[in-house]
Amino acid sequence: MHPLRWLCRGARLWLATLVLALCAGVVGLGLSGGRAEDAGLSTPPPAGGATTVFGPRDRHILTRPAANLPQRARLDFHVGQAVFERSWVPAPAEARATDGLGPLFNAEACSSCHPRNGRGDGPPAAGGRLARPGLVLQLHPADGEDSGETDRGDPVYGRQIQTAALPGLSPEARVVVVWESRAVALTDGTVVRLRAPRFAPADPAYGPLAPGMVAAPRQAPALIGLGLLDAVPAAAILAAADPLDADGDGISGRPNLVRGPEGGLRIGRFGWKAGAATLDQQIARAFRDDLGLSTPLLPEAAGDCTAAQPDCRAGPHGTGPDEAVEVGPDLFAAIAYAQAHGAVPGPDGPPSEEAARGRALFDDIGCAACHRPALATATHGVPAALAGQAIRPYTDLLLHDMGPGLADGARQGLATGQEWRTPPLWGLGAWRTLAPEAGLLHDGRARTITEAILWHGGEAAAARKTFRALPAADRAALLAFLDRL
Numbered sequence: 250m251h252p253l254r255w256l257c258r259g260a261r262l263w264l265a266t267l268v269l270a271l272c273a274g275v276v277g278l279g280l281s282g283g284r285a286e287d288a289g290l291s292t293p294p295p296a297g298g299a300t301t302v303f304g305p306r307d308r309h310i311l312t313r314p315a316a317n318l319p320q321r322a323r324l325d326f327h328v329g330q331a332v333f334e335r336s337w338v339p340a341p342a343e344a345r346a347t348d349g350l351g352p353l354f355n356a357e358a359c360s361s362c363h364p365r366n367g368r369g370d371g372p373p374a375a376g377g378r379l380a381r382p383g384l385v386l387q388l389h390p391a392d393g394e395d396s397g398e399t400d401r402g403d404p405v406y407g408r409q410i411q412t413a414a415l416p417g418l419s420p421e422a423r424v425v426v427v428w429e430s431r432a433v434a435l436t437d438g439t440v441v442r443l444r445a446p447r448f449a450p451a452d453p454a455y456g457p458l459a460p461g462m463v464a465a466p467r468q469a470p471a472l473i474g475l476g477l478l479d480a481v482p483a484a485a486i487l488a489a490a491d492p493l494d495a496d497g498d499g500i501s502g503r504p505n506l507v508r509g510p511e512g513g514l515r516i517g518r519f520g521w522k523a524g525a526a527t528l529d530q531q532i533a534r535a536f537r538d539d540l541g542l543s544t545p546l547l548p549e550a551a552g553d554c555t556a557a558q559p560d561c562r563a564g565p566h567g568t569g570p571d572e573a574v575e576v577g578p579d580l581f582a583a584i585a586y587a588q589a590h591g592a593v594p595g596p597d598g599p600p601s602e603e604a605a606r607g608r609a610l611f612d613d614i615g616c617a618a619c620h621r622p623a624l625a626t627a628t629h630g631v632p633a634a635l636a637g638q639a640i641r642p643y644t645d646l647l648l649h650d651m652g653p654g655l656a657d658g659a660r661q662g663l664a665t666g667q668e669w670r671t672p673p674l675w676g677l678g679a680w681r682t683l684a685p686e687a688g689l690l691h692d693g694r695a696r697t698i699t700e701a702i703l704w705h706g707g708e709a710a711a712a713r714k715t716f717r718a719l720p721a722a723d724r725a726a727l728l729a730f731l732d733r734l
């Protein structure tokens with residue numbers, strides 16, 4: 250698409266980006282690219298700075314507290330992690346601190362979808378319905394529709410299809426999937442089979458979705474280094490943006506702009522389309538949309554129940570220990586603390602020569618232009634353990650047009666159907682040892698890293714093309730590097 254047309258599509262919000270950029274005083278940097286390259290470093294610092302934990306890739310790999318947390322704070326971490334793993338029950342229950350589930354929900358615990366903070370189960374291999382809740386259908390306006398207030402979702406179903414309900418209510422729908430597959434030949438003759446899922450709500454309890462709404466599949470990602478990403482200054486994200494591709498490298502990249510928890514426009518950071526501005530906002534939405542629970546940040550008891558779902562609005566709703574919201578301020582603070590202060594896993598041994606070569610290839614063939622190796626967190630105004638850290642998340646937190654093959658047709662904030670936030674790659678090898686069956690990419694379609702790369706299109710088409718043409722030994726080196734992250 251012509252860059253001007255592209256820019257005009259989100260003109261109103263885009264203007265706000267410029268204002269934000271001006272405030273941050275980084276307009277000059279923003280227009281001149283300013284992408285951080287650190288290919289010259291011979292021994293890269295650990296991925297999560299001082300939070301990094303080195304150790305075996307066992308089942309606790311993603312549930313350890315940041316290495317630099319003092320002893321007392323470790324206790325707080327474990328308390329919060331326990332809230333993440335606990336199952337919520339319907340109200341009224343004797344344990345009032347943990348009741349209030351639903352009435353409509355997708356799962357009973359955060360860890361049902363992010364087991365041990367890892368990635369959710371991918372979609373089922375063939376034809377069937379989703380057995381476990383690791384993938385959800387969010388409801389967004391279709392690309393090209395006037396998005397208006399984008400966070401409202403469908404007038405009847407709300408922001409997400411809830412696939413479970415308390416007794417007496419119907420789940421909103423089942424989710425079914427069919428697969429389309431095709432073969433891609435690499436230059437050396439290797440043939441790779443790619444498969445793409447098509448998800449649809451089946452047996453919808455309230456009739457069809459409103460015209461202009463899209464059911465957009467989203468797989469539950471592994472939860473790694475979230476406090477560090479929350480602590481990257483907005484100016485650093487804007488500095489890497491290059492919306493008009495001024496440096497002519499074929500890669501643009503722009504921040505998403507979404508309504509933050511206080512209502513103003515903020516840079517989006519979390520979720521596959523960077524739809525949430527802060528970690529707390531993402532967590533509050535998870536409580537509301539995935540578990541049906543109100544929080545201090547999103548206190549409305551009805552949650553994702555709409556006016557067209559009076560039985561759902563009527564409850565039962567829990568009251569929580571302070572009678573105001575189902576997840577009280579202390580519980581919310583505990584889980585938010587743990588989500589922010591997990592350790593980023595370090596490599597499980599010294600780098601092999603092959604992996605070191607793979608790291609250089611990652612830079613050379615253009616992966617690092619989006620999966621940006623080096624970022625730094627703010628020095629002030631963020632939690633002490635997360636401040637001033639040089640990190641290696643392998644993301645720029647920006648949106649990129651990834652071509653029609655990955656498009657979901659949904660608009661979220663500024664993000665169009667073809668745009669996705671570069672997912673961080675730190676901990677990629679670690680979560681894959683934890684959940685080897687879980688798929689890659691936003692809908693879990695890719696079974697291997699090779700498949701994931703072959704789905705890259707749009708701004709990443711050149712990188713994919715170079716990857717396809719690599720000799721087998723170079724491809725193996727690149728994969729060896731990625732496996733160690």
Ligand code: HEC
Binds near residue numbers: 359362467588
């Ligand atoms: C029903 C499955 C499900 C449940 C339950 C669930 N999540 Fe998620 N989670 C997801 C999906 C799907 C995404 C991706 C959302 C998106 O792209 O907008 C996600 C994204 C996230 C993210 C953003 C990660 C990133 O890298 O951007 C965080 C943080 C998170 N979840 C925390 C939680 C917490 C805390 C809970 C419990 C309160 C929870 N989740 C419960 C499915 C779930």
Ligand code: HEC
Binds near residue numbers: 614
């Ligand atoms: C133009 C920016 C861009 C470039 C260049 C790029 N990527 Fe990506 N990458 C993305 C985006 C955006 C996604 C998410 C797409 C989706 O889920 O639909 C992604 C997804 C991935 C994933 C899956 C991550 C996950 O958590 O499921 C891997 C692995 C990956 N990229 C590796 C690479 C490698 C290796 C290269 C170089 C050959 C590369 N990427 C080049 C933007 C880029």
